[in-house]
Amino acid sequence: MRTPIIAGNWKMHKTIAEAVRFVQELKAGSAAAGVEQVICAPFTALAALAEALKGTPIALGAQNVHFEEQGAFTGEISPLMLKEIGVRYVIIGHSERRQYFNETDETVNKKVLAALKHGLKPIVCVGESLEQREAGETAAVVRRQTEAALAGVDAAQLADVVIAYEPIWAIGTGKSSTAEDANETIAIIRGAIAERFGQAAAQTVRIQYGGSVKPENIDSFMAQPDIDGALVGGASLTAESYLQLVAGAAGQRQS
Numbered sequence: 639m640r641t642p643i644i645a646g647n648w649k650m651h652k653t654i655a656e657a658v659r660f661v662q663e664l665k666a667g668s669a670a671a672g673v674e675q676v677i678c679a680p681f682t683a684l685a686a687l688a689e690a691l692k693g694t695p696i697a698l699g700a701q702n703v704h705f706e707e708q709g710a711f712t713g714e715i716s717p718l719m720l721k722e723i724g725v726r727y728v729i730i731g732h733s734e735r736r737q738y739f740n741e742t743d744e745t746v747n748k749k750v751l752a753a754l755k756h757g758l759k760p761i762v763c764v765g766e767s768l769e770q771r772e773a774g775e776t777a778a779v780v781r782r783q784t785e786a787a788l789a790g791v792d793a794a795q796l797a798d799v800v801i802a803y804e805p806i807w808a809i810g811t812g813k814s815s816t817a818e819d820a821n822e823t824i825a826i827i828r829g830a831i832a833e834r835f836g837q838a839a840a841q842t843v844r845i846q847y848g849g850s851v852k853p854e855n856i857d858s859f860m861a862q863p864d865i866d867g868a869l870v871g872g873a874s875l876t877a878e879s880y881l882q883l884v885a886g887a888a889g890q891r892q893s
């Protein structure tokens with residue numbers, strides 16, 4: 639059975655002080671068992687969070703990484719730098735990075751390979767735009783993005799990869815996909831992984847849904863057979879809501 643994974647993506651939110659306060663509030667709440675938990679914070683808050691999260695079940699994640707170890711890449715952060723801080727996960731290819739920062743299937747793949755090489759677990763984002771969805775291209779888009787992201791990844795490395803299916807039209811809009819639709823697309827992604835790595839390996843890969851997930855709807859997504867957790871933006875920003883998401887994910891899996 640795949641362990642569900644709830645990852646908060648704070649995007650460009652929270653100063654260091656705010657990030658540390660979040661963890662203090664989190665510690666006052668109770669953490670649910672049986673769910674892997676991650677918080678992907680801005681680069682500036684990572685070092686302080688590495689310290690603050692000690693003794694909690696939450697793993698630290700970043701939101702981007704460069705594919706080179708070092709060099710003349712002004713403004714970029716390398717996998718070695720993230721590892722040194724204690725980062726374990728890194729979001730790669732989020733649609734906001736594809737849309738606003740020229741991230742391509744090719745750079746996503748380079749970043750995935752670099753992350754795995756340095757012991758970071760990539761959370762690889764795939765998902766279609768509204769235009770692509772309305773043109774009936776959802777399956778082709780997510781298959782292409784998945785295959786491209788995983789080019790050159792070997793079977794052993796696949797165990798460290800998490801995929802996040804995020805339909806772009808559902809991000810931050812309050813319009814989530816229906817759980818059934820999300821499950822159907824995630825099954826297509828799993829099928830693409832199976833074609834490349836075999837059915838057994840594909841069944842072990844965790845695939846999250848992301849896009850307007852909240853404490854009120856997490857149950858419906860977690861009840862789907864192919865959905866293994868969520869990548870959550872807005873609703874991960876308060877400790878109360880984050881804890882509710884984790885508890886929701888745990889409740890469904892325990893029932």
Ligand SMILES: O=C[C@H](O)COP(=O)(O)O
Pocket residue numbers: 647732804808809810811812848849850851869870871872873
């Ligand atoms: O990475 C998270 C996703 O972009 C979803 O964001 P959201 O939960 O605010 O819709």
